Amino acid sequence: MTKSHASRRHLATSPFSAPVEPIVKHFELGDRVSHDQFGLGRIVGVEEGVAMLVDFGSRQARILSPYTRMDRL
DSSP states (O other): OOOOOOSSSTTTTOOOOOOOOHHHHHOTTTTTTEEEEEEEEEEEEEEETTTTEEEEESOOOEEEOOOTTTTEE
């Protein structure tokens, strides 16, 4: 059985830097956003802490947390 990286502890003497948790961005219903892959859109649905439903005009996409590829305009 292998352990995931999240359950491993970081040793102070390790030559590698400690893993960094991604910062979770917060969006609200109606926010205008820019996504690296899909372009410009508007938040049309919110699943608190899980996902955002975004309307990009030609399509809607469910973007999962931590929203690293999406920024508020």
